[in-house]
Amino acid sequence: MQSAKVLSARFGAIKPDSVEEYVAAGGYEGLKKAVGMQPEDIIEEIKKANLFGRGGAAYPTGIKWEQAYAIKKGPKYMVCNADEGEPGTFKDKHILAEDPLELIEGMTIGAFIMGSNEGYIYIRGEYAAIQRTVKSAIENAKKAGYLGENILGTGLDFDIKVISGAGAYVCGENTALVESIEGKTGRPRQKPPYIKNCGLYMMPTILNNVETYSCIPWIVKEGGDSFSSMGTEFSGGTKLMCLSGNVANRGVYEVPFGTTLRELIYDMGGGIPDGRKLKFVHLGGSSGACFPESLLDTAICYNTLKKSGLSLGSGAVLVVDDSHCAVDYAKIVMEFFEEESCGKCTPCREGNQRLVELLERLTTGKGTLDDIERLKSLSQTMKTTSFCGLGQSAPTAVITLLKYFEEEFKAHAAGQCENGKCNMHGKGAE
Known part of the structure; x- marks a missing residue:
């Protein structure tokens, strides 16, 4: 398997907030090159790189930046989504904690293109210690002349706030952010407006997402074609994948696009421990799809996954072994969305609660076959009528688990659960 070190090359090798060590390890070469280029030429390299947004939406970054550059009004703001609230996702955490200056450099290159003077990194509150690291890196970048006033003598004034x-x-979600x-x-x-x-x-x-911005310095330094060549025809470069759940070697792995999910789980992750078998994989976080082993040879590529009815999302891969109950798992996922719905629209606010109630009935032996049909109908209603991506994607796990494990749902309607993980057996969800 091809080795890929674009984003993680400096992880653990430098002091995270040290500009001196970052520069010695090849940092800020992208920015130094960028300030000698025309903004249109930098955007062209990003387009060549075939870089798609790494936060989940997978919108082509080069096209997004080209569209933003063409807008004449201002001021323009550079904003980074470092909220990383998707369960099973912890890749941005590693960039922020181990190499935040590559994110800062990527945002600064964007500011040079757009003529922006203000940037914001929105970091989740649970990352309090990481926030301090990022703030320290920002201050050190200012002292070294890579941020603040007249960056590298170009006349660009750009500052970042956490x-x-x-x-x-x-x-x-970007507008809520x-x-x-x-x-x-x-x-x-x-x-709209967008x-x-x-x-x-x-x-x-x-x-853009942390990972997206962090790719920019490497693309500018090495060229868009070099970045694109590491991936597939439809997905350029590498991807940080978060591997968790019932797998031997949990962690963050940087892989070139084209790597299969089987390679990630079994070659890198060491497979399923304790002699258990794989039941399903939950891809892309709680808002992503669940699928069985038959799809494990699907390549990690936006286009290939789409053809299989899957989405890469944030890059989370949660492995679930055969000791778990699919219905109980669906209930736990929906309890998360019930808690996190902002309440703005009825389909999401009410729909998540009703899905939890239906799944609770099934896991406690009170459900019926009609409840399963209600699950299907309500999930599709939420998917098509919710106001934003949260409500639209919330029922994805339920929809896909029903697709592949409907017999298990029907068994619950008949008062049976082979795994013994539900309240039906008086044990409670484990």
């Missing part, structure tokens, strides 16, 4: 989130999952930065309740806005036109303080805003 904003602490307050634990709201919905603030991972900018609402939160403005001091308002974190709830999504109506779109944030590239009318974002933070109703001004043009470039908002």
Whole structure:
């Protein structure tokens, strides 16, 4: 398997907030090169790189930046989504904790392109220690002339502020995030207008994920074609994958696109421990799809996964072995969304509660076959009518578990659970 070290090359090798060590390890070469280029040429390299947004939406970064660059009004803001509230996702945490200057450099290159003077990194409140590391890195970058006033003698003034989130999952949605930065309740806005036109303080805003920004310095330094060549025809570069659950070697792995899920779980992750067998994989966090072993040879590639009805999402891979109950797992996932719904729209606010109630009936031996049909109908209603991505994707686990494990749901309707993990057996969910 091809080795890939773009984002994680300096992990553990440098002091995270040390500009001196970062520069000695190849840092800021992308920015130094960028300030000698035309903004249009930098954008062209990003387009060549085939870099898609790494936060979950997978929008082509080069096209997004090209569209934002074409907007003439200002000021323009650079915003980084470091909320990372998706369960099973902890990749951005490693960048922020071990090499935050690559994120800062990527945002600074973006600021040079857009002529932006202000940037914001929105970090989840639970990452308090990491916030201190990032703030220290920002201050050190200012002292070294890579941030602040007249960066590298170019006349560019650009500063970055760290904003602490307050634990709201919905603030991972880009418009809810900018609402939160403005001091308002974190709830999504109506779109359009899109944030590239009318974002933070109703001004043009470039908002990307930590991992996306962190790819930019390498792309500018080495060229878009070099980055693209590490991946597939449809997905350029590498991806940080978060491997957790019933797998021997949990952790974050940087893999080139084209690596299969089987290679990630069994070659890198060491497979399923304790002699158990794989039951299903939950891909992309709680808002992603669940699927059985038959799809494990699918390549990690946005296009290939889409053809299989899957989405890479944030890059979370949660492995579930055969000791677990699919119905109980679905209930636990939906309890998370019931808690995190912002309440703005009826399909999400009420739908999540009703799904939990139906799943509770099934896991306690009180459900019926009609409840299963209600699960299907309500899930599709939420998917098509919810106001934002949270409500639209919340029932994905239920939809896909029903697709692949409907017989297990029917067994619960008949008062049976082979795994013994449900309240049906008087043990409670474990």
